[in-house]
Amino acid sequence: MTYWQLPPKLNIPTDLLEFVGDPLLAQLLVRRGFNTLTRARAFLDPTAYKPAVATALPDIFPAVTRIKQAIQRQELICVWGDFDVDGQTSTTLLVSVLRNLGARVHFYIPDRLTESHGIKLPALKRIVRMGVKLILTCDTGITEHENIATAQAVGVEVIVTDHHDLGETLPPALAAIDPKRLSREHPLHELPGVGVAYKLAEALLNATDDSLLDLVALGIVADVAKLTGDTRYLLQRGLPILSQTKRLGLQVLIENANLKVDRLTEEHIGFWLAPRLNALGRLGDANLAVELLTTPDLSRARILVTQLEGLNDQRKLLVEQVVQQATQQLKQNPSLANYKAIVLAAPDWHPGVVGLAASQLAERYGKPTILIALQADNNEIIGRGSARSVEGCDIHQAIKTQAHLLLNFGGHPMAAGLAIPPDKVADFRRGLSEALPDVQPTEKELSIDAVVELVQVSANLLNAVQRLAPFGNGNPLVQLGCRNLRVVKEAIFGKRNEHKRVMVQDEAGQQREIIWWQGAAESSPHGAFDLAFTIRHDDFVGGEAIQLTWLAARSLEAPSITVKPELVDWRKLPQPEIEAHKQPAAMIWGEGILVADMPLLPRHNLTPAENLIVWTAPPSETVFQQGLAKVKPRKLFLIGQLPPFDSPLPFIGRLMGLLKYAMQHYDGEVNVEQLAAALGHEARTIRLGIDWLSAQGKLTARNKDGTCVVQSTQQTANHAEATTIEQYLKTALAEAAAYRKFFLSVPLSELLGKL
Numbered sequence: 001m002t003y004w005q006l007p008p009k010l011n012i013p014t015d016l017l018e019f020v021g022d023p024l025l026a027q028l029l030v031r032r033g034f035n036t037l038t039r040a041r042a043f044l045d046p047t048a049y050k051p052a053v054a055t056a057l058p059d060i061f062p063a064v065t066r067i068k069q070a071i072q073r074q075e076l077i078c079v080w081g082d083f084d085v086d087g088q089t090s091t092t093l094l095v096s097v098l099r100n101l102g103a104r105v106h107f108y109i110p111d112r113l114t115e116s117h118g119i120k121l122p123a124l125k126r127i128v129r130m131g132v133k134l135i136l137t138c139d140t141g142i143t144e145h146e147n148i149a150t151a152q153a154v155g156v157e158v159i160v161t162d163h164h165d166l167g168e169t170l171p172p173a174l175a176a177i178d179p180k181r182l183s184r185e186h187p188l189h190e191l192p193g194v195g196v197a198y199k200l201a202e203a204l205l206n207a208t209d210d211s212l213l214d215l216v217a218l219g220i221v222a223d224v225a226k227l228t229g230d231t232r233y234l235l236q237r238g239l240p241i242l243s244q245t246k247r248l249g250l251q252v253l254i255e256n257a258n259l260k261v262d263r264l265t266e267e268h269i270g271f272w273l274a275p276r277l278n279a280l281g282r283l284g285d286a287n288l289a290v291e292l293l294t295t296p297d298l299s300r301a302r303i304l305v306t307q308l309e310g311l312n313d314q315r316k317l318l319v320e321q322v323v324q325q326a327t328q329q330l331k332q333n334p335s336l337a338n339y340k341a342i343v344l345a346a347p348d349w350h351p352g353v354v355g356l357a358a359s360q361l362a363e364r365y366g367k368p369t370i371l372i373a374l375q376a377d378n379n380e381i382i383g384r385g386s387a388r389s390v391e392g393c394d395i396h397q398a399i400k401t402q403a404h405l406l407l408n409f410g411g412h413p414m415a416a417g418l419a420i421p422p423d424k425v426a427d428f429r430r431g432l433s434e435a436l437p438d439v440q441p442t443e444k445e446l447s448i449d450a451v452v453e454l455v456q457v458s459a460n461l462l463n464a465v466q467r468l469a470p471f472g473n474g475n476p477l478v479q480l481g482c483r484n485l486r487v488v489k490e491a492i493f494g495k496r497n498e499h500k501r502v503m504v505q506d507e508a509g510q511q512r513e514i515i516w517w518q519g520a521a522e523s524s525p526h527g528a529f530d531l532a533f534t535i536r537h538d539d540f541v542g543g544e545a546i547q548l549t550w551l552a553a554r555s556l557e558a559p560s561i562t563v564k565p566e567l568v569d570w571r572k573l574p575q576p577e578i579e580a581h582k583q584p585a586a587m588i589w590g591e592g593i594l595v596a597d598m599p600l601l602p603r604h605n606l607t608p609a610e611n612l613i614v615w616t617a618p619p620s621e622t623v624f625q626q627g628l629a630k631v632k633p634r635k636l637f638l639i640g641q642l643p644p645f646d647s648p649l650p651f652i653g654r655l656m657g658l659l660k661y662a663m664q665h666y667d668g669e670v671n672v673e674q675l676a677a678a679l680g681h682e683a684r685t686i687r688l689g690i691d692w693l694s695a696q697g698k699l700t701a702r703n704k705d706g707t708c709v710v711q712s713t714q715q716t717a718n719h720a721e722a723t724t725i726e727q728y729l730k731t732a733l734a735e736a737a738a739y740r741k742f743f744l745s746v747p748l749s750e751l752l753g754k755l
Helices: 014-020 023-031 037-044 060-073 085-100 121-129 145-153 193-205 210-222 229-243 248-256 266-283 287-294 298-332 334-338 354-365 395-400 422-435 459-466 576-580 621-631 648-665 672-679 683-695 719-745 748-754
Strands: 002-005 076-080 104-108 132-137 157-161 175-177 342-346 369-377 380-388 408-411 415-420 444-447 480-493 499-505 511-516 529-537 546-555 566-569 587-589 611-616 635-641 699-704 707-712
Touching: 002 546, 014 023, 014 037, 023 037, 023 459, 060 076, 060 132, 060 157, 060 175, 060 193, 076 085, 085 104, 085 193, 085 210, 085 266, 085 287, 104 121, 104 287, 121 132, 121 145, 145 157, 157 193, 193 210, 193 229, 210 229, 210 266, 229 266, 248 266, 248 287, 248 298, 266 287, 266 298, 287 298, 298 334, 298 342, 298 354, 298 719, 334 342, 342 354, 342 422, 354 369, 354 380, 369 415, 369 422, 380 395, 380 422, 395 408, 395 415, 395 422, 415 422, 459 529, 566 748, 576 611, 576 635, 587 621, 611 621, 635 719, 648 672, 648 683, 648 707, 648 719, 672 683, 683 699, 683 719
Parallel strands: 002 444, 076 104, 076 132, 132 157, 157 175, 342 369, 511 546, 566 635, 587 611, 611 635
Antiparallel strands: 369 380, 380 415, 408 415, 480 499, 480 529, 499 511, 529 546, 699 707
16 A cells, blocks of 8 residues: 655745745755755755865775876776676776876776676686786776785786775775765765766866766766765766767767757656667677767767667567566466565576566565576576665665575665576575565655646646756655546557556646556546646657656545456356357457357457456456456456467468558558457567568568558568567467466466456
8 A cells, every 4th residue: 555645834944935936846845855045056056066076085096196107107907897887888988088198998898698797707817918907997896806806916906996885895906986985974975886987087187077977977877876965966967968969979879769959858868878778788798888989980870879779679578578477477376476575587588688677576566576597607507687676675785695595796775686506596585585574665655745736737837846857866756746636538558558648637627638657457546536646848749748647546535345347257168159149238359260150359449348258368467457447347258269379370370461461452551459459469479470570571561650561572581680589479479378378277266366
């Protein structure tokens, strides 16, 4: 259950109200602890903030002295980074600064799949053989005691710049620059790796260099750094620099993401730019990111961005597969969800995306989640896992209690990585669960920053809220509340019909549209309710258009008893049509098959009805729930016949036939959702089928005003791409078949619990 925390009445200082000129903004500032004019001015205006000096960082003086010495002696310096965006931008920043100072520089970012984070001995030996005399780490190294000692022993000095949590002792490096060595109250304490790199550059140059702040902004947002002190200040300064970046690679990346540079925000970094760069570190070679961010060659930048786009598309598909397979594991073995943390492992998961999938599951189930990819490593199987946590639960400390079971681990309170032998996973799951009760969050709380009327929702309100930006960790989005609303109408949208537009109306008749992301399968409130929402610019519409996003709703009326549909089990009847004919008023939902004298309706033609007969087993729980949400039946009859398209050959044959028909009669225009219903599958599976046919040279496919248009072609097949897509397609078909099998065998009591 979620507890709504409404804003208390606050005393607003007169000088603060006069300064900001808006009562709501003044209220929001005070609620966030900026209750004096001096603090509020420094929070809102970066020119009024006094940043901390770089020399406040521990070990900065010996580091600067040694780097300058290496430049003077023309010793080869290796900048050793990390493969996430924070590591990529840190590496780029230090390489750029050192090159400008005339240093001989080499950079190295480990491979995520074969090396993982940190300094590994095989790569270290290669670096030493190159003649490197000084290693400068960024976003890594603070716990690399053994290999740093090895480097020092062979005459290679190491300077560590990092921001991760400290070990029990510092590594034996020449310098260990980590803001976690400062007090928690220090304005530099929350710097990410790129922030530490920037401060080191500031000390080296004995001046600030604003041209580096586009990199700093990228790294801060991508690493979800806490936006306090200098971290917020650097992001405030960096966003305008990013909007006007001189880096060709970033210009092409922004252009490819279809972003408007005149309104580039932290949200665009978090949802559009960072995922593309992260895909390179997750699925490819992150060293190419440094090349992208430093290249003066526009053609090369375009080639690299094209690679990023392909990897990002692949990343989305892999994440979706891991989430579905992990969810299926929990369905098949529900006891795994009873632990304090969800810990799952599988051999066919890509270790580069398990962290993203774990984030989705942690949010869905409200508990820490660790997903482990089992893969071969030097003729043995190693589990490489990523953990994501929930508010109030320090997953890094919990994992630390199980260190005796792990090969290695590291991370933050909200995220961590680990390596584990497969035979230790079950013990790890139990031990971690025992370590978590004291930090497990209890009741969820929704904090409302301000209650407003619908008539107040305007450009003025948005402008007041936006003055608190940039938002993120430590400065969350403003959550507004509106009282006594009713739903007027709603409509489902999205590539997979997963989202919902809800038109709400207040007592005065004022109406507003709210976007409910991932809300298609959820039931909208009945009767009067309070709504929590956020407000932002609508980038799709442009101009001064406003977009409101649904957060939560609570009913104002006495809770009605939710009557779940009565279930009637016809799944084992040899001739279900006999019983179906006895229900002439029932709506019959069936896809992928034809039944004589039986008016089967596909999912997109379903409408509210008292009785619903589910003739064919749906391909997934999502499709099943969306169908029920449309019909809202009081009585549900289950038959669950199997469509004949759950294996590749029949599926591709039928899909190709439908596409040929569309090319002959509709100029190749097809509705992917209707194709999905015709074959009894999810829309993503149809897209995979079309992509496979395209890779085989059978046809071309393009988007035209949101519609898929296919045309016949005689192009040469791309067999490598076709093979990759074929594996994804087979997985999607197998998942649909597995869900149908579950649908046909699950006890009614368990199925009823999911409705």
